[in-house]
Amino acid sequence: MSKQEKTDLEKDDIQDVVKKLKVDPQKGLTSQEAQARLQKYGPNAITAKQEPMWLKFLKDFTGPIAYMIEAAAIISAIIGHWDDFFIIIVLLLFNACIEFWQSRKASNALAALKKGLAPTATVLRDGKFETIDASKLVPGDIVKIRLGQIVPADLRFVSGDYASIDQAALTGESLPVTKKVGDEAYSGSIVKKGEMTGVVIATGSNTFFGKTAKLVALAGGKSHAQEAMFKIGNFLIIVAVVLAVIMVAFRVYNDLVAHTFGINTALNILQFVLVLLVASIPVAMPTVFSITLALGALNLSKKKAIVSRLASIEEMAGVDILCSDKTGTLTKNQLTLGDTTLINAKDAQDVIKIGALASRKEDNDPIDNAVIKALKDQSVLADWTMEKFIPFDPVSKRIEAHLINKNTKEELWAIKGAPQVVAKLSSDPDVQKKVLDTTDALAKRGYRALGVAESKDQGKTWTILGVLSMFDPPRDDSKKTIDDCKREGISVKMITGDDTAIAIETAKKLGMGTNIYNATKVFPKNLDPDHVPADLEKLIAQADGFARVFPEHKYAIVKTLQKQGHIVAMTGDGVNDAPALKQADCGTAVAGATDAARSAAALILTSPGLSVIQTAITEARKIFARITSYTIYRVALTMNIMFLVVLSSILLNFQPLTAIMIVVMSLLDDLPIMTIAYDNTYVSKKPIRWQMKKILTTSSILGVFAVIQSMLLLFIGYMSVKNPGSISIFQVGNLSQLQTIMFLQLVAGGHLLLFVTRQTRWFFERPFPAPILFWAIVITQVFAACACYFGWFVPRISLWMICEMWIYNIAWMFILNIIRMIIEKVQK
Template identity: 85%
Template sequence: MIEAAAIISAIINHWDDFAIIIALLLFNACIEMWQDRKASNALAALKKGLAPTATVLRDGKFTTIPASQLVPGDIVKVRLGQIVPADLRFTGGDYASIDQAALTGESLPVTKKIGDEAYSGSIVKKGEMTGVVIATGSHTFFGKTAKLVASAGGESHAQKAMFKIGNFLIVVAVILAAIMVVFRVYNDYVSHTFGVTTALNILQFVLVLLVASIPVAMPTVFSITLALGALNISKKKAIVSKLSSIEEMAGVDILCSDKTGTLTKNKLTLGETTLINAKDLQDVIFIGALASNKDDNDSIDNAVISALKDQDRLKDWVVDKFIPFDPVSKKIEAHLHNKTSNEKLWVVKGAPQVIAKLSNNSDVQNKVKDTTAQLAKRGYRALGVAESKDEGKTRIVLGVLSMFDPPRDDSKKTIEECKREGISVKMITGDDTAIAIETAKKLGMGTKIYNASQVFPKDLDPNNVPDDLAKLIAGADGFARVFPEHKYAIVKTLQKQGYIVTVSTTPQL
């Protein structure tokens, strides 16, 4: 209608009106284009920095190529520190420890062996393996998530409001213009005075009515306001890819937040230590630190070493032999001797059930089992520690270490601020339900968290969720063990119920 008003201005030679209307339209378009280009450039720079490469077998030898050039069937090699370039099925190598927290929410790296799958975007923390590419691009586990998120978007509420206002005014203006035109034409026709001059006068009056009735400057004012908001937000290191998202964020009712790396630090920390045969907590941590390799930068080893108060104690011991973690034996072992006394010490740490079997004492085994079960209920990871001073003839189980992914320092405060603003926060994570509930308790969130694999049917249609499940989604405080289709179904269902929903997640960079 605004463009039609500009054309009518040109027809009746009202060039000043024409210039003003065209200027407003161009200004509004330029503001949108400038902001979109600015956001696109920033996002392109980020993508360029994150674009992974792949070591692929081509023409009988391994070469490095951009990951975007991979195709299903390619043989790819991954090793420590690399980003998995596509969805793979491992076909060779001993094992690989892979951090897939950004995709599945699991706070600990997952050990992979031959036959297991690795997801695109996850990070190799240990080991080296080869695998065959089974999916690329939008067909990968991560790609499906991105595709679902892209299709879940919709028209912003501000745009809907503007269209409603604009449409109402247009209808009123058109009706008034039609009544006026019919009345004037009928009058002039009856009086036989209708002609070109009369028609131009009618057209001029219609133009005045249209320009006066339709808020020509409204889109421009709206765009300028949002552009200024985007500029202000950019100073806080945030990228606004769509101007309408600013207004949309301001009206959010529900925040669906990931756990690992978003609400939590994605950094393992030592929790409480249960003593079995040791007398002091630090003694258990010390033996656990001796059975660690700092150079591997393993998250579990780093957590144990960091918890040792007296780091100088480690300097007195020399490693004679180090047996790294084996996914079959599920333990790490180190043989050491003391620089001063030449005392020999064998230390071992690993899965509690494995460490417990090193002792012939049934009471010790039962205590380790009970401790591990109690920690599991609270969502903690458990790690057994044992030592031998007679070169492995007898093993003494010292204790059980517990580990958890602590909340970020600002998470609790942020959630409290959300609640004060009337925003409901729901935790959506791929981690275990027990871990999600324990984290929720620490953050002051609700603990009505369901296991998604148990409440969502296997043949789920994300766009048509049953009414009983929709009510459960609205009343839940969160979901654990979620997959991409679950996240999509949760967000889409809440949107259908009239909520403005935002999803918060921190990529693993």
């Protein structure tokens, strides 16, 4: 079915729709015709091409860092360094498994959407109604829906009095919508009242619900953390390749000149390249990222925020725009009575009492509940017996009740309904005008209006008592949360399916901007949400929000803002929010959200309101600061190791580290650093995001000075070996001991460097390192010192040499800290 055909079936007169679909509403389709249409249109189900899970798993072995790790593993196997090989493979598999697990959790949104579809349908086939599997419905089928059922497909009603349908999860409207003959009902909405018969105009992916599912399947993208790791990997690859080429060219040239080049020499060069690759790859970086985020997610879960996509934590730190649904998110989704305008009544409670008498509590209608709840003395309702009750229908637009007082036997007729309908019951033009003027005034303020009247002569004459105003009040914590977001540098936009006037009034109450547009008027009808016109892009950026939105509007708003360079968070609770929730950098499902919304979201709030978001943002910024400090530390340390190995080879023709030293050193550097997830850190007062130029500049400069630090120590030690007695301060017995000293210098200097990178001020100022991080590093350093003293994995050195190395590193720690502060000052 084409888009135009679907549009025609939605807009045409119902009689023309029936003719186009070639069906008799009294007999329905024949079984043969239904089968033919099933072949043509396909099943009434959400279908989407899913990438095989095995392929997703294999994709986790791609990317710059993954390729470098794999190359190192292959070379390790070729030359028989099996200890290196197995350590590298374990880290590679661990990273891939974490990514695979996250991918599986993120793909559950489509499955949750499918749960919202009706499992069965009552359909007219061959002249009689029967119950069939809803997936077998086809355009043209005549379907009966009743109280409590899920609408099985997109319908146009052909017969019946009325039906009240809750489509809030699909459209965001805060109240059930009353349908009459000719109106449309959406697949997945729920029948709250009434019974009607409709003709199916769309099934499966062509339904309103199906379009939402398509958007969910298309939504999403790489996280900024993944992009950052790719950029870091590319940077390190370029440096490693350049250094490897220089080193290999130097070694080959020397061997050719000396006429010693052969198979053994080639293997030695290959082994040296292995050392360089192992040194240049931060194999634990993805693992540290994942564990830091996972521990952050655990901490957030204790604060009523469940993380279903780890990368969203890092994204939340940089969020500068929050797109929030209104109904059930900013507001309580509970109608409440506002001020009452008196017409002929003397007291507001008199108006409310008659309105409550024209209600049936057992219907659990939101409007009835609001009116009854506002009655201060509800015991007066027990004095009346309801003789007759005429429920609301879309034609009369009112509710009428005939009551008798149990004590006085007084008869009373009570009415509540649309103010313009109730106004016509009065013969007084002034009364009619006052009711209509009041209604208009309330509408401009975003309030719903309800007229109330009574009669004591069997409905021959009516007394208009007054007009009730109703609104959906904001949640108690919404205004504070929005104010907090503004202080944190986050702009909040309201995105709602409700009426524009209601959205503006709610925005006023919450202190939000009121530049809110009706989406149905500003978005084109044939909108391609992935390609929004330039003028609309500008409007989206400037608007404070949009009302009367459909799922494709929400999705388009989020994606457009992302294209403009914003990091966008989206909150919501309904199926209609699912595409935007999945597309957003941090989709947040609020408490009470539908399964589809929760599955599409990256962050799920388990307590009511938005206040948890502020906690999540603060926690996210802490986590981001930890990851950033680790990244600067790891890139600087990696550069230090790479340049040390290559410069030593070129300048001194000496290998300062063995392969096993590099592997052990990497473990000693990275394993305790995983406790950085618990570190105390400064919390930024504005959105923070990956600034790769700044991070790489900072880490490169620190790396260069770290290289100077290591090369100076290496040169002094090398000279003391080659010229014993020439250097009295620092004496090294042999080159093997010098390798041990360089090993210890890099292990100790690396962790001291972390204390420098975790701060932008002096390392001894607040916030101090978390105890678990501090003691993990202390224990690591004690182990490294013991290994060097007792000769574990490395040649033994004296206690005095260990102390000399530590004195040297601590002195350089102050030098590097000064350089770090200068870099920070220059880059501001």
